Amino acid sequence: MLSAQGFGGPGKMKEYHYAGAVENRFSPYAFNGGTVLAVAGEDFAIVASDTRLSEGYSIHSRDSPKCYKLTDTTVIGCSGFHGDCLTLTKIIDARLKMYKHSNNKTMTSGAIAAMLSTILYSRRFFPYYVYNIIGGLDEEGKGAVYSFDPVGSYQRDTYKAGGSASAMLQPLLDNQIGFKNMEGVQHLPLTQEKAVQLVKDVFISAAERDVYTGDALRVCVITKDGINEQTIPLRKD
Amino acid sequence: MITTNLIAPEQSPVASNHQLCFCLVSLQPSGFLTSCNKEGGVNIEMNHGTTTLAFKFRHGVIVAVDSRASAGRYLASNDVNKVIEINPYLLGTMSGSAADCQYWERLLAKECRLYRLRNNHRISVAAASKLLCNMMLGYKGMGLSVGSMICGWDKEGPGLYYVDENGNRLSGRMFSTGCGNSYAYGVVDSGYREDMTVEEAYELGRRGIAHATHRDAYSGGVVNMYHMKEDGWIKVCKEDVSELIHRYREGMF
Numbered sequence: 001m002l003s004a005q006g007f008g009g010p011g012k013m014k015e016y017h018y019a020g021a022v023e024n025r026f027s028p029y030a031f032n033g034g035t036v037l038a039v040a041g042e043d044f045a046i047v048a049s050d051t052r053l054s055e056g057y058s059i060h061s062r063d064s065p066k067c068y069k070l071t072d073t074t075v076i077g078c079s080g081f082h083g084d085c086l087t088l089t090k091i092i093d094a095r096l097k098m099y100k101h102s103n104n105k106t107m108t109s110g111a112i113a114a115m116l117s118t119i120l121y122s123r124r125f126f127p128y129y130v131y132n133i134i135g136g137l138d139e140e141g142k143g144a145v146y147s148f149d150p151v152g153s154y155q156r157d158t159y160k161a162g163g164s165a166s167a168m169l170q171p172l173l174d175n176q177i178g179f180k181n182m183e184g185v186q187h188l189p190l191t192q193e194k195a196v197q198l199v200k201d202v203f204i205s206a207a208e209r210d211v212y213t214g215d216a217l218r219v220c221v222i223t224k225d226g227i228n229e230q231t232i233p234l235r236k237d
Numbered sequence: 238m239i240t241t242n243l244i245a246p247e248q249s250p251v252a253s254n255h256q257l258c259f260c261l262v263s264l265q266p267s268g269f270l271t272s273c274n275k276e277g278g279v280n281i282e283m284n285h286g287t288t289t290l291a292f293k294f295r296h297g298v299i300v301a302v303d304s305r306a307s308a309g310r311y312l313a314s315n316d317v318n319k320v321i322e323i324n325p326y327l328l329g330t331m332s333g334s335a336a337d338c339q340y341w342e343r344l345l346a347k348e349c350r351l352y353r354l355r356n357n358h359r360i361s362v363a364a365a366s367k368l369l370c371n372m373m374l375g376y377k378g379m380g381l382s383v384g385s386m387i388c389g390w391d392k393e394g395p396g397l398y399y400v401d402e403n404g405n406r407l408s409g410r411m412f413s414t415g416c417g418n419s420y421a422y423g424v425v426d427s428g429y430r431e432d433m434t435v436e437e438a439y440e441l442g443r444r445g446i447a448h449a450t451h452r453d454a455y456s457g458g459v460v461n462m463y464h465m466k467e468d469g470w471i472k473v474c475k476e477d478v479s480e481l482i483h484r485y486r487e488g489m490f
Contacts, residue, residue: 121340125379149308153335155317167311 029081029129030055033212034066035163036077037199038135039177040143044192045222047075047135048199049163050207050234052215053082062236065218066163069227070096074109074136075220076116079163080150081129088128091119109136113146113154120152127151131162136222143222161202165210169202196221200232207234286455287332288417289319290425290445291386291397293410296435298388298395298465300328301442303417303450303478304458306335315458323349325469327365327389332415333382333402341383345369362389362396363408370406377404384414388465395465413445417453421445435464439473447481 033054039046049066052059067077068089076092078085095115099107107115113134120128132148147160159177161169174180176198179187190198199219207214217232289302302319305312319331319338323346331338348368352360360368366387373383381402389396399405399412411429413421424445433441442462450456460481462473 117336117339121336124336124340124381147314149313149336151334151336153306153339155314157314 028126030083031080031129032060032082033164034064034079035161035165035169035203035206035210035213036066036079036131036133037159037161037169037173037202038077038133038145038147039159039173039190039195039199040135040145040157041190041192041195042143043137043141043223044195045075045135045137045143045145046192046195046199046219047077047133047222048203048217048219049077049079050203050213050215050217051231052213054212059215062215065216067218067220069220070112070134071106071136072226073222073224074107074112074134075222075227076112077133077135077162078130080131084128084130088119088130088132092116095119108139109134109144109146110138110156112136113148113156116146116148117152117154120148120150124151131166133160133162135220137224141224164212165206168209169206172202172205192221192223203232203234287319287384287415288413288421288446288449288453288456289330289332289384289386289415290413290418290421290442290449291330291388291411292425292429292438292442293395293397294429294431294433294438296438296464297390297467298397299438299442300330300386300388300463300465300470301446302330302332302461303415303446303456304461305450305456307455317458318461320461320463321346322470323365323389324353324359326359326391326465327362327387328463328465328470329369330386330388330414332384337381337383337402338385341369341372341381342385344372359391361391361393362387362398363391363393365389366396366398366400366406369400370404373400373402374404377402386412386414388463390465390467390469413449415456417449417456420449420452424448439464443474443476443481444485447478447485450478451482 034050034052036049047067051063051065053061053064066079067075069075070092078088096107116132127150129150134146136144138144145157145160146154147157147162148154159173161173177190179185196219203217214235217234219230221228286307287303291298291300300320304316306314306317321329321342323329329342331342345368349360349365383402385400387398387400397409399407411425425441428441443460446460457478460476460478463470464473
């Protein structure tokens, strides 16, 4: 993979004007784009991500989803630097196995979230450049979403968008799911069908306006009956 | 006879410039850290910014915090819980870097629990705050950002300590931390009386946070307020600051 050094900042091309000798330092990070989104309902959770893997002006792959299945009731979405996403998910899988062998039970979503927080914080001084969102069912069977920052601070939410188009998607979710900035509207609980349709619409909007989001959308719907995956095409340009 | 002079590593001219180095000579991992927050490198934004306040009065300790978490210019969340309930007699507030505060105060909660199990009595507020202070001193200068108030009720009565990432540990009657603290200090200092009633104290705490969030861009959301009493803490309220400001505005001007 090209080092991010030819580019100034996350995904931006540096202007090429002659400025004399310039030192090109090796950067251990790259920004591979991608958007992740998770929504928690009464008895379901949805984790969705686009499948584009990019770097600077290039697209490395159109089929690289960012949702990773952890257990039968938990899915994690990771966006940011793809190298760190892969390593982080490998570490989480290993820790899940260790827990299963020591405690003879599967980790619950809340426990995975707390564990991820300490894994991320263990690299406080050389962070994993990953924006994580965990979606799953809690012990009572209700939908749960946990969102993280790169160094491990986390909290439980009802819905959260992360990654390159997060600043565009989060306000739309605040309005449609959180009913913010709407007066005199009945607060209807979110049904699974409506939530899936909303997620598709929201990603179509993201693909329109964010260059790093597009190609296809992978939606994972988590219910007590298991995890259902769908792939929907998005704009390829 | 030929004798061989062994040059000690410290004396050799080449070795003096390098410590024992197994990585490439020109690359120091610590160099990567400077690029994390600069324009040339990747911009990793961590959750930050707050107003928290706490004050002691006749009937205990009032703790009030806002609930905003910002990552650079982006508002990561408007309903973060910045008070950690260590045990029914101890509370810790969080300001500064969200990850640092969450991690170290959870560790503090673990240590307090272990203390209780080993010594068969609850840890004092002074000791709990000192544990946190020493954790901070272990990483002094490395860039942690923690501004915390440890509040509780123990054998000495109500306790309030301020602990920060430099290792400062102060006992006091009133503290406010975070980027909105100056606004909160103004409001609480002007309304504080040691013999306030409980309702007056609640209103003072609410106003302190509400006015601070009104003027500080990095504070906002809801006011989470706790009251530490002799028999433990209670959660008083969780009110949206915009509504509070509207209410105060009715009475203002």
